[in-house]
Amino acid sequence: MKKYTLVLGVIGMDVHAVGNKILEYAFTNAGFKVVNLGVMVSQAEFIDAAIETAADAMMISSLYGHGELDCRGLRGKCIEAGIGNILLYVGGNLVVGKASFAEVEQKFKAMGFDRIYPPGTAPETAIRDLKEDLGLMT
Amino acid sequence: MKKYTLVLGVIGMDVHAVGNKILEYAFTNAGFKVVNLGVMVSQAEFIDAAIETAADAMMISSLYGHGELDCRGLRGKCIEAGIGNILLYVGGNLVVGKASFAEVEQKFKAMGFDRIYPPGTAPETAIRDLKEDLGLMT
Amino acid sequence: MAELQNQRIETEEFFDMRREVLEAWPTGAEVNLDEAVAYQKSIPPPKRFSGVLDSALAAGGTLIQPRAGVALVEQQIALLKYLEEKGGADLLPATVDSYTRQNQYREAGKGIEESFAAGRSMLNGFPIVNHGVNESRRVIEAVSIPVQVRHGTPDARLLAEISIAAGFTAFEGGGISYNIPYAKDISLEATINYWQYVDRLTGWYEEQGVTINREPFGPLTGTLVPPCISHAVAIIETLLAAEQGARNISVGYGQCGNLIQDVAALKALNILAREYLERYNYQVALSTVFHQWMGGFPADEAKAFAVIAWGAAAAAFAKATKVIVKTPHEAFGVPTKEANGDGLKATRQILNMLRDQVLPESDEIDAEVAVNLAETRSILEKVVELGEGDWAKGAVRAFAAGILDIPFAPSRVNRGKVMPVRDDKGAVRFLDNGNIPLPRDVLEYHREKVAARAKTERRPVSFQMVIDDIYAISKGMLVGRPG
Amino acid sequence: MAELQNQRIETEEFFDMRREVLEAWPTGAEVNLDEAVAYQKSIPPPKRFSGVLDSALAAGGTLIQPRAGVALVEQQIALLKYLEEKGGADLLPATVDSYTRQNQYREAGKGIEESFAAGRSMLNGFPIVNHGVNESRRVIEAVSIPVQVRHGTPDARLLAEISIAAGFTAFEGGGISYNIPYAKDISLEATINYWQYVDRLTGWYEEQGVTINREPFGPLTGTLVPPCISHAVAIIETLLAAEQGARNISVGYGQCGNLIQDVAALKALNILAREYLERYNYQVALSTVFHQWMGGFPADEAKAFAVIAWGAAAAAFAKATKVIVKTPHEAFGVPTKEANGDGLKATRQILNMLRDQVLPESDEIDAEVAVNLAETRSILEKVVELGEGDWAKGAVRAFAAGILDIPFAPSRVNRGKVMPVRDDKGAVRFLDNGNIPLPRDVLEYHREKVAARAKTERRPVSFQMVIDDIYAISKGMLVGRPG
Numbered sequence A, B: 001m002k003k004y005t006l007v008l009g010v011i012g013m014d015v016h017a018v019g020n021k022i023l024e025y026a027f028t029n030a031g032f033k034v035v036n037l038g039v040m041v042s043q044a045e046f047i048d049a050a051i052e053t054a055a056d057a058m059m060i061s062s063l064y065g066h067g068e069l070d071c072r073g074l075r076g077k078c079i080e081a082g083i084g085n086i087l088l089y090v091g092g093n094l095v096v097g098k099a100s101f102a103e104v105e106q107k108f109k110a111m112g113f114d115r116i117y118p119p120g121t122a123p124e125t126a127i128r129d130l131k132e133d134l135g136l137m138t
Numbered sequence C, D: 001m002a003e004l005q006n007q008r009i010e011t012e013e014f015f016d017m018r019r020e021v022l023e024a025w026p027t028g029a030e031v032n033l034d035e036a037v038a039y040q041k042s043i044p045p046p047k048r049f050s051g052v053l054d055s056a057l058a059a060g061g062t063l064i065q066p067r068a069g070v071a072l073v074e075q076q077i078a079l080l081k082y083l084e085e086k087g088g089a090d091l092l093p094a095t096v097d098s099y100t101r102q103n104q105y106r107e108a109g110k111g112i113e114e115s116f117a118a119g120r121s122m123l124n125g126f127p128i129v130n131h132g133v134n135e136s137r138r139v140i141e142a143v144s145i146p147v148q149v150r151h152g153t154p155d156a157r158l159l160a161e162i163s164i165a166a167g168f169t170a171f172e173g174g175g176i177s178y179n180i181p182y183a184k185d186i187s188l189e190a191t192i193n194y195w196q197y198v199d200r201l202t203g204w205y206e207e208q209g210v211t212i213n214r215e216p217f218g219p220l221t222g223t224l225v226p227p228c229i230s231h232a233v234a235i236i237e238t239l240l241a242a243e244q245g246a247r248n249i250s251v252g253y254g255q256c257g258n259l260i261q262d263v264a265a266l267k268a269l270n271i272l273a274r275e276y277l278e279r280y281n282y283q284v285a286l287s288t289v290f291h292q293w294m295g296g297f298p299a300d301e302a303k304a305f306a307v308i309a310w311g312a313a314a315a316a317f318a319k320a321t322k323v324i325v326k327t328p329h330e331a332f333g334v335p336t337k338e339a340n341g342d343g344l345k346a347t348r349q350i351l352n353m354l355r356d357q358v359l360p361e362s363d364e365i366d367a368e369v370a371v372n373l374a375e376t377r378s379i380l381e382k383v384v385e386l387g388e389g390d391w392a393k394g395a396v397r398a399f400a401a402g403i404l405d406i407p408f409a410p411s412r413v414n415r416g417k418v419m420p421v422r423d424d425k426g427a428v429r430f431l432d433n434g435n436i437p438l439p440r441d442v443l444e445y446h447r448e449k450v451a452a453r454a455k456t457e458r459r460p461v462s463f464q465m466v467i468d469d470i471y472a473i474s475k476g477m478l479v480g481r482p483g
């Protein structure tokens, strides 16, 4: 089986490292090649790493509340960089405050994200979705 | 100063005795003559006691939730018994469940009560109101 | 009625009584004992109180149980399903309404009708007698964990008949604990006799191989009850129940709020109950119940959560077999199912976080256990002495003499001379022990503890202190300090 | 930059540095030291951190403080007033947003604009630097209790200048605790140096008769940090601050969840901080801070209340000078003011109910204190040895060598070899102590404790156990058991 490559990281000025370490472990265990950029990753760093590793998806975390500000324009920059079709997943505590997830999802959908996850989503959920989106379902 | 007389009790099948003991103590300390009928007092017992002691007010508690069922028709019976003008105060946890107090108040006002108190009302509040209603304000 | 005594009711006499009891309300006719035994036997252990308690005793955890009752069957089913599935309860209740508790089935019936009409429950509980055996079974069948009847009924004979026939596997109450705090004018002779009937019925089912859990109501008036008083009552009721053949009993205790006192009290209760059961060679599976704070609650829900959590922590450290859970709506009224579920979830979180932790042994706890054992034994021995060896007679005479006396109880049978008060650390002590017989050193212990508080507060011990204590938790404190 | 050393910055050098710092953003020009001292002196003791902490230390209770920060001044005022008046906070915060923490004032400025436009806070905190001295003073003046700046800023020099000039009377952070958990790529030399500046500024105000409380950030990554690690960091930062002239310091600790470990840890921290301050003859008013559980919270609010209440209970038994309070929204996002107030009220209720209670002394606690003292001293002595007597140098070298190592930290400066895990009772132990120097018997103690858990769970100790522990509290447990 082909090894699919994920670029993983926490976007913006966000330093929440715990979930990131667990996601690396879980995605690796699930058979993916994980390129973990850690915390405090800029949009440019995500894109550079994705191009360099010919990644299939970006797995972006934002916990600290500035996700909305930090994620804007990412899809556009991917298109400019010639990787417009890359899967964009995002999860964590995406906005400031306790918000209705439906609204948050719609907002990030409109920003070009393929999958959006509410706080506390288990890695397994994303793994299942990844397999579906990558056509790996048995 | 004339000693005003209050008939005090917990109406219906209600056995909550603690507040009743405190109210007796507080009203007595405030200078009233208190006729305490205790718990599980029927409408008829309230009226008989009020007539017998020429009471100025009935201070009715209902804690257990059946206040609405137990208090219905009391004003009418007072009128029939010739004490139609007696002050009727009621307090406690008057209905089943956590309800909007405004609604509860309106309901009991319509039933002919002069003063209605939400859960946890301090005796002092009722004492102040009593003095006002009895024209005892300085 | 024959002279009251603590002796197993003869089978024939019992069946004579039953006829009369079942005639008190039409639904009594729905009780068919043979069919009821078969029905009870069809209920598997995980849905039986005794089964779940046994497992918990073996595993060592603490089970959680809410209080919950509404007027209509469908509502009750929805409520219990929610508490099981969303609240994560281990054990369920049907809390009975206050009219049924006073055998006012006609009033209860009106309440049912009005609830239909109003579209909300106008009763503060589930009127089992009015609903009868068959309707009540729908409740049992809708859930997959055991259901207990919780009430406060001085004469619960018909209620017990219908409840057990309906498949409830546990029945709360006792001749003292469901009289003195729950009634005004009923004699103890009468209620003890009524409860001998309930216990005899339990014993009869036991003989047929059906175990029904019995639970004396521990907290009594729920308001500053010194542990020795509630222990004495719980143990007397346990002995009375065991005599009639009950074999599965849970003894309860209502949280006072001081952790050391609470942990010590539950430990002492467990020791004492076993000790007295052994004295008479009763073979009983014993478990313990811890009630989260039973007195006045804070109106603020966040504060109520804190009181609930603190009760859960004390239950965990006390290693109670089950804890009865309050809700954030406590100060206001019968909770919504959501509020009830919230109390369960908060409790579960604490129990889980504490399940592997132990409160270290210490002189303070040992001392408190010793005092609690001594004072309870002192009361119990006086009771049995007054009864000339008979616990039923002893209980009646003890209340008459004020040897047993429950603070703030509404009953005229109760002397009401006892006055409790918190000490400087919040433990409940005697301000006035009335006629309750306490060893001199125990009395001295209470006096010193209360004096220490008076000194801290620079005010004399007085009824004002008691009033302050009654309000304290609802005002956000444990000890009702001045100013 | 001169070579890093733990020595008071010369006044002249300090004032040279200041010029540069204040030029980093236009609002720096608003700082006028003479006027700032006068303004600070106009703030009376009940509105000063040091004043309120002193009273609490004398009276013996535990103070409560929330976290709270929003983008706009008016919002921040409304928020703090609510937390003071409705929440009943004793101490207030201005929690600073993440852009400001990274000195990205331009981004913070955008966040302010977007917040105006959106009508809700788009920033996760209050951007003090952008608002500047005069605007920030409106916040201080709107409330009647002290306000601290809480943040997570590796280079907080400008933030400190503006904050203290604006009348904040306490400033959280330190060169290690606001680097390793809060940054990725900044050297420790740099951040320790930045924080020597902050401490020197504090010391300068102290010389003018203005006491500013300083608080090393105790919980670090908030996730299963063994107490000896956070203690070592807190004490190093305390010594560094004291050297620069700070005279009012609060050392903090993040709840681990096992009551005995938590109570012992705070006791040990208090002993150790005093011991090391004494060694160097620093005259410091010391207080302690207990943080309610800092790791992942349960999403369910009722369960979150239970976690909050349990943290409050541990703080009460640990006799912390203040407790930092979480909210029922923790798992989701920056709380509403109501949720924040609810956390405070629940905490207050517990503190009040426990304020007169004590956890009895016991061998278990004594043993835990002894272990905690031994392991922390072992680390600290190695640090100062590496630094050849200099704590600043020692800290840098200790991190490079993994002698100091913080679990789950994002910083590249951190070796990340240490792996913590809970033991069978939920206390946090070392699964792997990496290069952290521990006495052989302490290591053995940790090993035995962890082995006991492995035995209970019938599985080997592994990273899976750690993952299970990370999720445990959010899933309603303390220990992450399998299945």
Ligand code: B12
Binding pocket: B013, B014, B015, B016, B017, B018, B019, B020, B022, B023, B059, B060, B061, B062, B063, B064, B065, B066, B089, B090, B091, B092, B093, B094, B095, B096, B097, B098, B117, B118, B119, B120, B121, B122, B123, B126, C067, C095, C097, C098, C101, C124, C125, C151, C152, C181, C182, C219, C220, C221, C222, C223, C294, C295, C296, C297, C298, C329, C330, C331, C332, C333, C334, C335, C408, C409, C410, C470
């Ligand atoms: C202690 C208690 C008990 C004890 C009572 C012991 C006894 N015999 O006194 C026990 C355990 C026996 C008990 C039983 C029951 N209880 Co109860 N009980 C309580 C509790 C926890 C405290 C009551 C109390 O003593 N408060 C302290 C005193 C000082 O305050 P108070 O009673 O509110 O009275 C003060 C004020 O309300 C005010 N006030 C009262 N009346 C009046 C009248 C006037 C004119 C004025 C001005 C002021 C005023 O002044 C009083 C003095 O300050 C309350 C909940 C709570 N408040 O936290 C539930 C509560 C009252 N009980 C309730 C219920 C349903 C029951 C039971 C039906 C079922 C059950 N849960 O077991 C039975 C009822 C039996 C019966 N037939 O009455 C419900 C009532 C629900 C509702 N209204 O929707 C409550 C609210 C709990 C709940 N949320 O479910 N209970």
Ligand code: B12
Binding pocket: A013, A014, A015, A016, A017, A018, A019, A020, A022, A023, A059, A060, A061, A062, A063, A064, A065, A066, A089, A090, A091, A092, A093, A094, A095, A096, A097, A098, A117, A118, A119, A120, A121, A122, A123, A126, D067, D095, D097, D098, D101, D124, D125, D151, D152, D181, D182, D219, D220, D221, D222, D223, D294, D295, D296, D297, D298, D329, D330, D331, D332, D333, D334, D335, D408, D409, D410, D470
């Ligand atoms: C621990 C913690 C910290 C630690 C972090 C230590 C570190 N360096 O890692 C410290 C104390 C330093 C910290 C600091 C701050 N924090 Co913080 N922190 C937390 C806390 C309590 C737990 C986070 C955690 O580790 N969870 C455990 C891991 C396993 O779960 P996780 O991070 O959620 O990740 C999992 C899932 O979300 C999911 N997931 C995540 N990303 C993605 C992406 C994809 C594609 C998928 C499929 C899934 C997925 O999978 C992960 C693994 O299971 C949370 C609240 C909470 N959750 O209870 C707040 C929280 C995230 N923090 C918050 C804030 C605001 C801050 C601060 C700004 C201010 C402050 N409070 O001090 C600073 C931020 C500094 C910065 N520049 O980033 C807020 C965010 C608010 C918001 N979004 O509205 C939270 C929600 C708390 C709150 N309610 O206010 N924090």
